[in-house]
Amino acid sequence: MKKVLETERLILREYTLDDTQFVITLLNTEGWLAFIGDKNVRTEEDAKTYLLNGPIKSYAENGYGLSLVVTKDGLTPIGMCGLIKRDNLDCPDIGFAFLPEFTGKGYAFEIADAIITYAKDTLKLPRVYGITMPENEHSKRLLEKIGLSYQEMYSFPNQEKELMLLCYEFSN
Numbered sequence: 001m002k003k004v005l006e007t008e009r010l011i012l013r014e015y016t017l018d019d020t021q022f023v024i025t026l027l028n029t030e031g032w033l034a035f036i037g038d039k040n041v042r043t044e045e046d047a048k049t050y051l052l053n054g055p056i057k058s059y060a061e062n063g064y065g066l067s068l069v070v071t072k073d074g075l076t077p078i079g080m081c082g083l084i085k086r087d088n089l090d091c092p093d094i095g096f097a098f099l100p101e102f103t104g105k106g107y108a109f110e111i112a113d114a115i116i117t118y119a120k121d122t123l124k125l126p127r128v129y130g131i132t133m134p135e136n137e138h139s140k141r142l143l144e145k146i147g148l149s150y151q152e153m154y155s156f157p158n159q160e161k162e163l164m165l166l167c168y169e170f171s172n
């Protein structure tokens, strides 16, 4: 199990196939379903397929991917955060989602801010994007708090929904 980074209160580590129960819970929260979308992950089998084709595949292909956020005190899994490489963007975008009982405590900011530093200083990426629904006020606020600025409206290929594309251009 690989640790990606740690902050004052949190550890970010790569997912393993032992994290299926957490994935089922997180991907069926109201916030995930409303603002990210239904991935139809309901069973252990679905969660394994999601992890293998998503985060775990990305670690092997890109050296980074969506990872699990756990508290240092208790090692409780509370959310996911990380970078996602998409075919149609030249650099990854940052993604995050937390269980509702762990929002409003600054945890998402703490880990997302650390990922920005990691992307800039460790991965040495030139920029990081953020993609969000315009009505997702919490996500927009967080993306701006960690330094991203609005670029343009954006749609994924073959999808109608208009999203906001934000970007943090690093100067290294």
Ligand SMILES: CC(C)(COP(=O)(O)OP(=O)(O)OC[C@H]1O[C@@H](n2cnc3c(N)ncnc32)[C@H](O)[C@@H]1OP(=O)(O)O)[C@@H](O)C(=O)NCCC(=O)NCCS
Pocket (backbone or CB within 6 Å): 031, 032, 035, 036, 095, 096, 097, 098, 099, 102, 103, 104, 105, 106, 107, 108, 109, 110, 131, 132, 133, 136, 138, 139, 142
């Ligand atoms: C987007 C999401 C991760 C944001 O989480 P969050 O907990 O609101 O974000 P933060 O970590 O920045 O926390 C901010 C709040 O914690 C409060 N807070 C409490 N203790 C804090 C601390 N020690 N440090 C910083 N903020 C603290 C802040 O005052 C702020 O409160 P406010 O929302 O009333 O202004 C969360 O809403 C979520 O999981 N949504 C569903 C999934 C989703 O939409 N993902 C994004 C798709 S693009």
